Amino acid sequence: xxxxxxxxxxxxxxxxxxxxxxxxxxxxxxxxxxxxxxxxxxxxxxxxxxxxxxxxxxxxxxxxxxxxxxxxxxxxxxxxxxxxxxxxxxxxxxxxxxxxxxxxxxxxxxxxxxxxxxxxxxxxxxxxxxxxxxxxxxxxxxxxxxxxxxxxxxxxxxxxxxxxxxxxxxxxxxxxxxxxxxxxxxxxxxxxxxxxxxxxxxxxxxxxxxxxxxxxxxxxxxxxxxxxxxxxxxxxxxxxxxxxx
Amino acid sequence: xxxxxxxxxxxxxxxxxxxxxxxxxxxxxxxxxxxxxxxxxxxxxxxxxxxxxxxxxxxxxxxxxxxxxxxxxxxxxxxxxxxxxxxxxxxxxxxxxxxxxxxxxxxxxxxxxxxxxxxxxxxxxxxxxxxxxxxxxxxxxxxxxxxxxxxxxxxxxxxxxxxxxxxxxxxxxxxxxxxxxxxxxxxxxxxxxxxxxxxxxxxxxxxxxxxxxxxxxxxxxxxxxxxxxxxxxxxxxxxxxxxxx
DNA sequence: CGGCATGTTGAAACGTTTCAACGAGAGTGG
DNA sequence: CCACTCTCGTTGAAACGTTTCAACATGCCG
Numbered sequence: 001x002x003x004x005x006x007x008x009x010x011x012x013x014x015x016x017x018x019x020x021x022x023x024x025x026x027x028x029x030x031x032x033x034x035x036x037x038x039x040x041x042x043x044x045x046x047x048x049x050x051x052x053x054x055x056x057x058x059x060x061x062x063x064x065x066x067x068x069x070x071x072x073x074x075x076x077x078x079x080x081x082x083x084x085x086x087x088x089x090x091x092x093x094x095x096x097x098x099x100x101x102x103x104x105x106x107x108x109x110x111x112x113x114x115x116x117x118x119x120x121x122x123x124x125x126x127x128x129x130x131x132x133x134x135x136x137x138x139x140x141x142x143x144x145x146x147x148x149x150x151x152x153x154x155x156x157x158x159x160x161x162x163x164x165x166x167x168x169x170x171x172x173x174x175x176x177x178x179x180x181x182x183x184x185x186x187x188x189x190x191x192x193x194x195x196x197x198x199x200x201x202x203x204x205x206x207x208x209x210x211x212x213x214x215x216x217x218x219x220x221x222x223x224x225x226x227x228x229x230x231x232x233x234x235x236x237x238x239x240x241x242x243x244x245x
Numbered sequence: 246x247x248x249x250x251x252x253x254x255x256x257x258x259x260x261x262x263x264x265x266x267x268x269x270x271x272x273x274x275x276x277x278x279x280x281x282x283x284x285x286x287x288x289x290x291x292x293x294x295x296x297x298x299x300x301x302x303x304x305x306x307x308x309x310x311x312x313x314x315x316x317x318x319x320x321x322x323x324x325x326x327x328x329x330x331x332x333x334x335x336x337x338x339x340x341x342x343x344x345x346x347x348x349x350x351x352x353x354x355x356x357x358x359x360x361x362x363x364x365x366x367x368x369x370x371x372x373x374x375x376x377x378x379x380x381x382x383x384x385x386x387x388x389x390x391x392x393x394x395x396x397x398x399x400x401x402x403x404x405x406x407x408x409x410x411x412x413x414x415x416x417x418x419x420x421x422x423x424x425x426x427x428x429x430x431x432x433x434x435x436x437x438x439x440x441x442x443x444x445x446x447x448x449x450x451x452x453x454x455x456x457x458x459x460x461x462x463x464x465x466x467x468x469x470x471x472x473x474x475x476x477x478x479x480x481x482x483x484x485x486x487x488x489x490x
Numbered sequence: 491c492g493g494c495a496t497g498t499t500g501a502a503a504c505g506t507t508t509c510a511a512c513g514a515g516a517g518t519g520g
Numbered sequence: 521c522c523a524c525t526c527t528c529g530t531t532g533a534a535a536c537g538t539t540t541c542a543a544c545a546t547g548c549c550g
Binding site (some may be wrong): 192193194204205208209211212225 | 528529530531
Binding site for chain 3 (some may be wrong): 163164202203205206209224225
């Protein structure tokens with residue numbers, strides 16, 4: 001279960017796309033175009049989609065980056081594993097998100113299924129081929145990477161100087177923005193406590209305590225393990241932004 | 246000196262390049278091509294380069310992202326400033342590096358000169374124009390963004406679960422790889438302690454203590470404030486990777 | 491040489507981690 | 521259907537590391 005691709009500072013070369021023959025199959029090209037649409041699954045997209053079971057590895061850090069993926073159902077975590085066994089989750093991806101779209105020769109993170117998932121997979125060479133014909137393809141990839149970078153910078157800032165309670169508050173605020181359905185204040189949490197902890201750079205115990213603290217303050221509620229209700233959005237925001245309380 | 250663009254979770258829209266007329270001037274186009282070369286300054290590049298004084302702001306987070314920059318001389322820091330006055334440095338850029346190349350409508354970070362610097366500036370629309378003619382332009386931008394994302398992920402992992410001593414060790418290891426000239430084990434540190442602390446997510450005091458600790462262990466030496474000598478590269482690496490010592 | 495920014499050290503306060511125990515829920519088989 | 525088990529989540533108390541506040545040292549520039 002542990003990755004062999006440990007984190008060691010300084011290595012990893014960035015390279016251009018891998019030099020093999022592209023795939024011209026119309027099915028494949030059609031599928032690749034789906035990556036450009038920001039929306040989640042649309043009917044025929046699901047043809048040829050892949051299933052992964054909970055905790056299954058989609059690709060590992062260091063693997064040749066041959067494919068680009070799009071989540072159709074379920075959630076995916078991108079992480080780096082360390083020699084000491086600890087794990088840093090770098091990003092989560094939900095339905096509609098594209099991942100593995102980096103430009104390096106090998107994947108920089110390990111991608112795993114959080115629950116049972118359905119993903120679309122497209123060979124990078126195919127995307128490359130598409131990009132030669134349509135300059136918009138690389139523009140869209142630039143946009144996606146740019147957004148990832150922005151999220152990464154926000155993540156850095158959070159880890160750099162937010163307390164445990166602030167991190168939890170920020171985390172649920174962003175989840176709230178991403179996941180919340182129309183009027184309801186409740187949403188399903190697709191991930192477990194350990195994953196939250198590994199994303200926030202905390203231990204699972206500290207994560208629990210911070211959560212309990214927010215529950216005691218009646219800012220959050222967790223009717224069940226995997227459900228979150230944001231009771232006081234304003235207070236949550238105040239805490240995330242550094243209110244003394 | 247404080248930015249008005251505070252960090253608040255959730256906002257910032259990503260947009261395509263800004264819709265104004267591009268610049269077709271040959272000088273400008275030539276300059277833009279320089280961005281594609283990974284090398285530092287080359288003779289005629291310096292025509293029309295801009296100077297910024299130490300601590301001067303090149304652009305602020307939230308400003309319209311009109312230009313892409315390349316460092317010719319000196320160092321630049323990219324940071325985000327918080328309501329509480331603290332600052333997280335997201336990245337450093339030295340001679341030869343390109344920055345501000347994100348695809349969003351506004352800059353996601355503030356760029357400041359660490360010392361007196363010389364930079365090349367190119368309108369993004371111009372780059373855009375170039376990209377329409379030459380698909381390689383967007384490929385190169387993809388590569389640069391991809392590398393930035395990889396660095397950001399490494400940064401996240403460091404902030405997520407490395408101790409102060411480990412962070413310092415990792416930091417000097419990567420600096421060593423970047424800056425070191427040929428045979429010598431010493432290199433000049435282009436930045437001050439506060440900048441290091443703000444990058445590592447530590448206070449300046451903790452940074453100092455960790456440094457002193459490594460000096461006591463004879464792993465590092467600082468002949469002067471801005472000079473670093475790596476005495477025991479292997480030990481530094483061992484610490485960065487989590488050695489108990 | 492003084493003055494000011496920058497860097498360094500110490501001691502107490504604080505927050506997070508660690509280690510340990512316990513609770514709650516989901517799935518399985520009797 | 522209940523009891524069993526296993527994983528996941530929660531809480532407590534002590535240990536640990538970082539921050540804070542304060543003082544002092546050093547280097548740089550006028």
